[in-house]
Amino acid sequence: MAAHRRQFRQRLMFQQHRRPRQFKDRSNPLEDLEDDEVYDRFRFRPQTIMFILGLLPDLSRPTNRNHPLPPLLQLLLCLRYFATGAVHILIGDSLDISRSSAGRCIRAVAGHLANLARRFVVFPTNNDAASAKRDFSAIAGFPNVLGCVDCTHIRIIKPKDNEADFVNRKGYHSLNVQMCCDPKFIITSCVATWPGSVHDSRIFRQSALCAQFENGQHDGILLGDSGYPCKRFLMTPFLNPATAPEQRYNEALCRTRVLVEQTFGILKRRFLCLHHEMATEPPQAAVYVVACVVLHNIGIERGDVLSNQDGFLPPVNDDGVRFVGRNDGVIMRQHIVNNFF
Known part of the structure; x- marks a missing residue:
């Protein structure tokens, strides 16, 4: 019994000191960057990036799990890949996104951009x-x-x-x-x-x-x-x-x-x-x-x-x-x- 009480107290203390999970506001990763910094990373300045975003269909993906990726972030993942040619895991890390999510976004956005060729x-x-x-x-x-x-x-x-x-x-x-x-x-x-x-x-x-x-x-x-x-x-x-x-x-x-x-x-x-x-x-x-x-x-x-x-x-x-x-x-x-x- 003493061992069970000790384990219970330890779990209770861990829950009391555990920091609550925080989600970053990822709706606009450009807001903390200067125009030249945005250009260096994505090869376009913010005004042109927003113009490109306006050309694309709705990229939002309704989901009941966690927080869906905002359309702007999906576009930035694709632009980051085009600008660097890096592997998807590095592209995702640069914007705090998993490799699989980065890959899906890059392929989807690239397809929409290619459809604008006409x-x-x-x-x-x-x-x-x-x-x-x-x-x-x-x-x-x-x-x-x-x-x-x-x-x-x-x-x-x-x-x-x-x-x-x-x-x-x-x-x-x-x-x-x-x-x-x-x-x-x-x-x-x-x-x-x-x-x-x-x-x-x-x-x-x-x-x-x-x-x-x-x-x-x-x-x-x-x-x-x-x-x-x-x-x-x-x-x-x-x-x-x-x-x-x-x-x-x-x-x-x-x-x-x-x-x-x-x-x-x-x-x-x-x-x-x-x-x-x-x-x-x-x-x-x-x-x-x-x-x-x-x-x-x-x-x-x-x-x-x-x-x-x-x-x-x-x-x-x-x-x-x-x-x-x-x-x-x-x-x-x-x-x-x-x-x-």
């Missing part, structure tokens, strides 16, 4: 097309340009299915992502579903952008590197320029087309998950890529961009496999050389 990833038409042509021409005098197209490799872990298809020519697993940009570094087209072993020219040939140009929906041309076929709407450089005009043509094309490589640098500098290896399967990695592209465009449109001191990541020259095949745009290319260079 609104924010749009190829220029009408007045926007005319403005793009003027701005591209001002760079190096290349006429009638609507965009610069190229592919970049996004590193992923070894996938479970069709593993060999995702090994690129450099020997690592990746997605080969095609993007097109305008003169302001806004991405106007994105195709993120192809494995790393697929050639750039095949991705373009089977893309909706190529079909639109072939059907005459756009009045202008694209600029690409020697990995693409030269077509009447896609200009590529001369491999061996024989005349001074052809050399000037090549120089103008390279000076203009470098914008898409700079766009890749800006995108991967802002969202380091695209620069590091993504530990997810290809379909989910493709969703993350498109979500980052949407956020990239939102940041530029709202003026919430990287400062000059952040700089670019060095452009990655993916021009390792030249296109071999029919070039039905040779006559158009020679016409441009004769009349503009």
Whole structure:
């Protein structure tokens, strides 16, 4: 009996001295941070974060267990992952969230952001097309340009299915992502579903952008590197320029087309998950890529961009496999050389 009384007294004393469980007010983790601190952590300033939150559907999840994660916190988890590329357990720890909850939030919010691509990833038409042509021409005098197209490799872990298809020519697993940009570094087209072993020219040939140009929906041309076929709407450089005009043509094309490589640098500098290896399967990695592209465009449109001191990541020259095949745009290319260079 004495032992039972002693244990009872010990439990009673423990209950009297135990601190009651406290839940942090997690509705707005930004309130204690300066704007620059918010930007360093999430790659956007508070006003833009709230704007992005307003674009998303209701993220609240009614539950009878504990306290549900506020929508703002769910968005911040996703932005934190995109900004750092860290594993989910570290992302969760940074905001006092469990690894499993962080993973669920990141996947859900990324899916909602990717669904905004139809609104924010749009190829220029009408007045926007005319403005793009003027701005591209001002760079190096290349006429009638609507965009610069190229592919970049996004590193992923070894996938479970069709593993060999995702090994690129450099020997690592990746997605080969095609993007097109305008003169302001806004991405106007994105195709993120192809494995790393697929050639750039095949991705373009089977893309909706190529079909639109072939059907005459756009009045202008694209600029690409020697990995693409030269077509009447896609200009590529001369491999061996024989005349001074052809050399000037090549120089103008390279000076203009470098914008898409700079766009890749800006995108991967802002969202380091695209620069590091993504530990997810290809379909989910493709969703993350498109979500980052949407956020990239939102940041530029709202003026919430990287400062000059952040700089670019060095452009990655993916021009390792030249296109071999029919070039039905040779006559158009020679016409441009004769009349503009």
